[in-house]
Amino acid sequence: KAGVTQTPRYLIKTRGQQVTLSCSPISGHRSVSWYQQTPGQGLQFLFEYFSETQRNKGNFPGRFSGRQFSNSRSEMNVSTLELGDSALYLCASSLAENSPLHFGNGTRLTVT
Amino acid sequence: GESVGLHLPTLSVQEGDNSIINCAYSNSASDYFIWYKQESGKGPQFIIDIRSNMDKRQGQRVTVLLNKTVKHLSLQIAATQPGDSAVYFCAEIPYSGGYQKVTFGTGTKLQVIP
Numbered sequence: 001k002a003g004v005t006q007t008p009r010y011l012i013k014t015r016g017q018q019v020t021l022s023c024s025p026i027s028g029h030r031s032v033s034w035y036q037q038t039p040g041q042g043l044q045f046l047f048e049y050f051s052e053t054q055r056n057k058g059n060f061p062g063r064f065s066g067r068q069f070s071n072s073r074s075e076m077n078v079s080t081l082e083l084g085d086s087a088l089y090l091c092a093s094s095l096a097e098n099s100p101l102h103f104g105n106g107t108r109l110t111v112t
Numbered sequence: 113g114e115s116v117g118l119h120l121p122t123l124s125v126q127e128g129d130n131s132i133i134n135c136a137y138s139n140s141a142s143d144y145f146i147w148y149k150q151e152s153g154k155g156p157q158f159i160i161d162i163r164s165n166m167d168k169r170q171g172q173r174v175t176v177l178l179n180k181t182v183k184h185l186s187l188q189i190a191a192t193q194p195g196d197s198a199v200y201f202c203a204e205i206p207y208s209g210g211y212q213k214v215t216f217g218t219g220t221k222l223q224v225i226p
Contacts, residue, residue: 043216090155098144098205103155
């Protein structure tokens with residue numbers, strides 16, 4: 001069974017631009033969560049989608065948004081990029097609440 | 113969530129020895145725990161999990177112990193190999209509240225000395 005797939009693996013953007021990251025969950029997993037990982041803050045929860053609905057949201061500004069499609073694939077969008085948005089963005093899928101989170105290899109975003 | 117800081121505690125182990133990595137958790141209502149391994153440039157990889165109604169669970173070369181009295185979790189790796197070198201961290205997942213409530217432990221960097 002294929003794992004969680006994230007594209008692209010690397011992105012370099014300049015301040016003020018916007019970016020869209022993509023995540024394909026494990027087949028059969030309907031829950032997709034997004035995390036930001038930085039050396040200083042560790043793993044920070046962004047949001048979770050289940051059956052195309054945002055079920056939970058973390059404490060990030062409105063510049064961070066996401067969506068989920070009917071095939072469970074999810075996208076995350078960050079608008080008006082800031083230098084502090086440089087991070088590894090991880091997507092995780094799970095079969096149900098209170099079940100294992102399986103992570104992708106992430107998208108490394110660098111904002112210059 | 114909070115974990116994996118710049119200055120991670122490091123555990124150096126000789127190849128072939130056993131490794132023990134510890135994690136203290138904060139929420140006594142946490143119901144489910146997972147250990148992850150994260151290699152450089154990769155996402156966290158699921159290793160083993162344990163529910164709060166268990167004290168011990170074994171996998172291939174790995175054992176997780178849960179002590180609910182002192183809110184402590186440990187990961188034991190038997191016969192540590194160079195490929196085990198990575199950052200390891202635990203995650204505690206409450207029974208309800210969604211994945212926003214997941215707390216990730218401070219990572220430990222495991223260095224295996226050949």
